[in-house]
Amino acid sequence: MIRARIVTALFRKDLxxxxxxxxxxxxxxxxxxxxxxxxxxxxxxxxQVVKTAYAGPEGTAVVRxxxxxxxxxxxxxxxxxxxxxxxxxRQLVFTKDVxxxxxxxxxxxxxxxxxxxxxIRVIQPDLPSAGAAYVQGSLETAARTxxxxxxxxxxxxxxxxxxxxxxxxxxxxxxxxxxxLATIVMxxxxxxxxxxxxxxxxxxxxxxxxxxxxxxSYLEVIAAKAxxxxxxxxxxxxxxxxxxxxxxxxxxxxxxxxxxxAVALIGLGLLIGGLFRNAQQVYSWSSVILIPVILPAFxxxxxxxxxxxxxxxxxxxxxxxxxxxxGLAGHGVFTEIWQSYAVVLAWCAAxxxxxxxxxxxxxx
Amino acid sequence: xxxxxxxxxxxxxxxxxxAVDGVTFSVGEGEVFGLLGHNGAxxxxxxxxxxxxxxxxxxxxxxxxxxxxxxxxxxxPLINAVFEDxxxxxxxxxxxxxxxxAVLYGVPVAHADELLETVxxxxxxxxxxxxxxxxxxxxxxxxRALINNPRVLFMDEPTRGLDPTSARELRALIAHxxxxxxxxxxxxxxxEEADELCDRVAFLSQGKVVALDTPRELKLKQGERRAxxxxxxxxxxxxxxxxxxxxxxxxxxxRDGKVLTVHSQEGTLEDxxxxxxxxxx
Numbered sequence: 344m345i346r347a348r349i350v351t352a353l354f355r356k357d358l359x360x361x362x363x364x365x366x367x368x369x370x371x372x373x374x375x376x377x378x379x380x381x382x383x384x385x386x387x388x389x390x391q392v393v394k395t396a397y398a399g400p401e402g403t404a405v406v407r408x409x410x411x412x413x414x415x416x417x418x419x420x421x422x423x424x425x426x427x428x429x430x431x432x433r434q435l436v437f438t439k440d441v442x443x444x445x446x447x448x449x450x451x452x453x454x455x456x457x458x459x460x461x462x463i464r465v466i467q468p469d470l471p472s473a474g475a476a477y478v479q480g481s482l483e484t485a486a487r488t489x490x491x492x493x494x495x496x497x498x499x500x501x502x503x504x505x506x507x508x509x510x511x512x513x514x515x516x517x518x519x520x521x522x523x524l525a526t527i528v529m530x531x532x533x534x535x536x537x538x539x540x541x542x543x544x545x546x547x548x549x550x551x552x553x554x555x556x557x558x559x560s561y562l563e564v565i566a567a568k569a570x571x572x573x574x575x576x577x578x579x580x581x582x583x584x585x586x587x588x589x590x591x592x593x594x595x596x597x598x599x600x601x602x603x604x605a606v607a608l609i610g611l612g613l614l615i616g617g618l619f620r621n622a623q624q625v626y627s628w629s630s631v632i633l634i635p636v637i638l639p640a641f642x643x644x645x646x647x648x649x650x651x652x653x654x655x656x657x658x659x660x661x662x663x664x665x666x667x668x669x670g671l672a673g674h675g676v677f678t679e680i681w682q683s684y685a686v687v688l689a690w691c692a693a694x695x696x697x698x699x700x701x702x703x704x705x706x707x
Numbered sequence: 708x709x710x711x712x713x714x715x716x717x718x719x720x721x722x723x724x725x726a727v728d729g730v731t732f733s734v735g736e737g738e739v740f741g742l743l744g745h746n747g748a749x750x751x752x753x754x755x756x757x758x759x760x761x762x763x764x765x766x767x768x769x770x771x772x773x774x775x776x777x778x779x780x781x782x783x784p785l786i787n788a789v790f791e792d793x794x795x796x797x798x799x800x801x802x803x804x805x806x807x808x809a810v811l812y813g814v815p816v817a818h819a820d821e822l823l824e825t826v827x828x829x830x831x832x833x834x835x836x837x838x839x840x841x842x843x844x845x846x847x848x849x850x851r852a853l854i855n856n857p858r859v860l861f862m863d864e865p866t867r868g869l870d871p872t873s874a875r876e877l878r879a880l881i882a883h884x885x886x887x888x889x890x891x892x893x894x895x896x897x898x899e900e901a902d903e904l905c906d907r908v909a910f911l912s913q914g915k916v917v918a919l920d921t922p923r924e925l926k927l928k929q930g931e932r933r934a935x936x937x938x939x940x941x942x943x944x945x946x947x948x949x950x951x952x953x954x955x956x957x958x959x960x961x962r963d964g965k966v967l968t969v970h971s972q973e974g975t976l977e978d979x980x981x982x983x984x985x986x987x988x
Binding site: 348352364555 | 758759760783784786787788790792794795796797798799807808810811812813851855
C-alpha cells in the first residue's frame, strides 16, 4: 500500500534537499552545458555549407538548376552570391571568403540549349574542398539537364543495412538537432542512473532510511525518489529546449518518448541504487554505469555494423532516441516506431519486476 | 502492569550465526527497560526486530499488543526510536527535519516547534543540522522520536559519543519521559547509566538473556558484600563481609584501635555483568 501523504512529503523533501548535493547538481548541469555547446557549435540543419560566388548573367536557368539541386539535398546548403566580375570572384576565393566560384558566359542558357558547349569556368582554392567538387559536379549535371541530354547511365543508391531513411538521420535532423537531442537523452540517463541512485544511497549511508522505515515503507521511499527523478527530467528537458530554442513538431510523441525512457531508466537507477552502499560508490562507478546508458543515444541512426546496431536496438536509450527524434522532427525519421515503444516498455516491465521482487524480499 | 513489549523465544539467525538465540522477556507500560551487552551480543538486532526492521527467524514479539511481524502497520504509529547514529538530514534545518516527520506521521506541524522548545533547540531551529554540535543533534533525534507521542520509545546507545554535560542532560530528559509514562527500551554500554535510569535490566550475551532483574536485585544477588578498611598506618584493605577470616581480621583491627574508617562497598552492575558474561563491556 502506498500512502500519498508519505510519498508527497518525501517527494517535497527530496526535491529541495537533493539539489543541494553537489554530485546531483553536476549530473543535471553537465548535459545542459553540453547541449548549449552543441547548439552553438553545430550548424542548424545541413551537414555541409558551401559558400559560392559567381560572375556573369543573373537568374539563368543553370543557376536555378544548381540551387534546386542543393535544396533537394539533405546534406548540403548552398550559399550563393553574385559578383560583378571574374576578378571579384577570384579575389573572394583567394581571401577564402567563399569556398568556390564560377564564371558564366553571357549567353550560357542559349548556348547550352543550342549545343554550342559554352565554357563555365570554376575557380577553386589551392586546396580544393568537398564543396568545390560538389559545385563542379552540380554545374555539369545542370548543364546536361538544360541540354536535355539523357544521362549515360542511371545510378541509384542502395543502403546495405537497415532503412535508408534511418541511415540519414543525421542529415534529416541536422547536426545541431541531432546532438542536442542525444544530449537530452543523455541528461535523462544521468538523472536516472546517477542522481536517483545517489538520492537513494544517501538515505542508506546516512541511515535516515531507518527513521523513514519506522513510519513508511521502502516502496513509499522509492516511489518518492522515482517521482523526484521524473520531476527533474521534466524541468531539465524544458530548460534544455528553451536554451537551445528547439521546438518539437510532434509534442505528443516527444513527450511520450521522454516519459517512457525516463520511467525505464529511473527503474534501472533504483535497482542500481540498491547495489551500492553509499553515494560515493555510485559516483565512482558512474562512468561504467553511464556509458552503456548514454552511448546508444549518440550512436542511434548512424551507420554501424549490423551486430552493434542490433545491440543498440535492444537498449531503452537507443529506442527512446528513435521515439524522441520522431517527436522532434514531426515525421517518421525512424520507421516501425511501435518496436521502439515495445522495447522500452519491455525494459520497464523487467526493471520494475525485479524491483518488486527486491522489495518483497526486503519486506520479508 | 500490562506489557508494552512481550518477547517469547525470539530467534534471529544469519546463516549459521545466531544473532539472537531464544530471547524471552516483557517490558511493562511506563517502564524503563535496559538491554545491556557487548558489541554483537544481539541488542541492535533485537531492536530491529521489535521495530519491524528485521523479521525474526522464529519466536513471537508484540509491541503495544500488536504482533511486530503480522501487524507491523498497527505497530508503526505507536513506536519511535532514537538510533545510535545521528541519522538526520544535515542539509535541512532542525525545524525542517522535525516538520518532515510531523507530516510523515500525520501530526500537526506545530508539534515540531513545541518539541524544539522541549529539547532546548528553539534558538537553533533555523540552522542547518550540519552546524549542530553532537549534543544538539542527539537532542534533535530525541525530539524527532517524540513527534508521534510514542507509547514505546526505543533508544539505541543514546548517550554514546556525547560529552558528560550533554549526556547528563539527555539522561534527565529520558527520566522525564519515563515519569510522563512513556515506555523506554534502552540499550547502552554504560552501566552507570543503566543503573541510574532503568527499572529493570537484561544482560544479553551471545544472543541469550543471561540475567534479568532490577539493578539493585542483580547487584545483591550477584555482587559480593565488601567493605574497604583504612587503618592508622594509612594502609587500605578490602574485606569480604561474608568471609569468616576477613571478619576476624576486622574484629582484631577494631580491638587494637587501628581502624580509621570503614566504607561499605556493594557490587556494581559492571561487576555483575563481568561475573555473568565473562568480561567487561
